[in-house]
Amino acid sequence: MGLARNTLVDLKNGLPPRQLADRLHPRGVVFIHVPKCAGTSIENALRAQFRLSRFMIDPETSFSATRLYGKSGQHEKLMQASELRRHMLHYALASGYKCITGHAPLGISTIPEATASHDFITVLRDPVERFYSHLRFNQTDKSGHGRITLPVTEFLTSPRAHVMGNLYGKYFSGLPMQADLGGREAVDRSKQQLTLFSAVGFLDRLDQFNMKVSALTGKKLQPGHDNRTIPTPHEGSDDLSGFHDQIEDLCQTDIEIYNWARQEFST
Numbered sequence: 451m452g453l454a455r456n457t458l459v460d461l462k463n464g465l466p467p468r469q470l471a472d473r474l475h476p477r478g479v480v481f482i483h484v485p486k487c488a489g490t491s492i493e494n495a496l497r498a499q500f501r502l503s504r505f506m507i508d509p510e511t512s513f514s515a516t517r518l519y520g521k522s523g524q525h526e527k528l529m530q531a532s533e534l535r536r537h538m539l540h541y542a543l544a545s546g547y548k549c550i551t552g553h554a555p556l557g558i559s560t561i562p563e564a565t566a567s568h569d570f571i572t573v574l575r576d577p578v579e580r581f582y583s584h585l586r587f588n589q590t591d592k593s594g595h596g597r598i599t600l601p602v603t604e605f606l607t608s609p610r611a612h613v614m615g616n617l618y619g620k621y622f623s624g625l626p627m628q629a630d631l632g633g634r635e636a637v638d639r640s641k642q643q644l645t646l647f648s649a650v651g652f653l654d655r656l657d658q659f660n661m662k663v664s665a666l667t668g669k670k671l672q673p674g675h676d677n678r679t680i681p682t683p684h685e686g687s688d689d690l691s692g693f694h695d696q697i698e699d700l701c702q703t704d705i706e707i708y709n710w711a712r713q714e715f716s717t
Contacts, residue, residue: 456504456505456506456547468545468546470502470503471502471503471546471547471548472546474502474503474548475500475503475548475549477548477567477568477569477666477667478503478547478548478549478550478567478568478569479496479500479548479549479550479568479569479570479571479663479666479667480539480543480550480551480564480568480569480570480571481493481496481549481550481551481552481571481572482554482555482556482570482571482572482621482622483551483552483553483554483572484553484572484573484574484575484580484617484618484621485553485580485584485587485617486575486580486583486584486587487572487573487574487575487580487653488573488575488653488656488673489551489553489573491673492573492659492671492673493506493551493552494673495671495672495673496549496551496663496667496671497549497551499549499667499669499671500548500549503546503547503548503549504547504548504549504550504551505542505545505547505549505550505551506550506551506552507535507538507539507542507550507551507552507553507554508552509531509535509552509553509595509596510594510595512531512532512534512535512538513527513528513531513595514595515531515534516530516531516534524610525608525609525610525613527595528595528596528610528613529613529627529628530627531595532553532555532620532627533555533626533627535552535553535554535555536554536555536556536557538552538554539552539554539555539556539557539560540557540560543560543563543564543567543568548568550568553621554621555620555621555622555624555627556621556622556623556624556643557624558624558625558639559624560624561643561646561647562646565646569648569649569666569667570646570647570648571647571648571649571650571651571659571662571663571666572621572622572644572647572649572650572651573650573651573652573653573656573659574618574650574651574652574653574708574711575652575653575708576653576708577615577617577618577701577704577705577708578694578697578698578701578705580617581614581615581697581700581701582690582697584614584617585598585602585605585614585690586690598610602690602693606693606696606697606700611700612631612632612700613631614700615632615697615700615701615702615703615704616631616632616636616700616701616703616704617704618640618703618704618707618708619631619632619633619636619637619640619703619704619707622639622640622643622644622707623635623636623637623639623640623643624639624643625639632702632703632704633703636703637703637706637707640707641707641710641711644707644711644714644715645714648662648666649662649663649666650711650714650715651663651715652711652712652715652716655716656673660672660673
């Protein structure tokens, strides 16, 4: 990745890069970006405030790297890429980057080991709404690594749909990608880890989240409206109106995590 994405520089002032970053940003921030939860806007706003010490974990690049692991199907590559992004998060923390963002799942010990230097933040969205948006995006994004070409009836019975319905378990439980991300352990671990976050926001209450993060970082967070999924139907895409019950069933454990989080972090 180039300097525009990952930056840790000393501006020729004689200070080692990490020492300069520590001076400019006493505490770092890690934004766990769950797909289709307004994360691109928040990610860009944060990176604008940490220009000298920022690390973005890029999903396209991590997916491209999976070709080095040998041949496998798209779903297997997506899981490999997710595991790689977890390792990249740990690498970025160890390297001293102050602003770390991206689709990076937590490890079981990530926050306890890094909380002395970094605040962890995230935004959640109603899981069924998120699923619709995620599915529609991947149906219509012809160039992306997550492109979905299967008919909805076939996709909704696939292993990938199961993971898409359990993204909170995937990103917050700390469990490996081959675990049951919708099981009881994933739910309980996700709740436990979310209690360690410095700010948990919700898509329908972003103003409250922005205020919390601004207070944490001492920098005013002003997200735009980047990477929105266009809600109108597209040529070649399926009508999703008849699949609500099936999608809701796929999202049951994420719904539990989300409803718990609304009670825990809404004040």
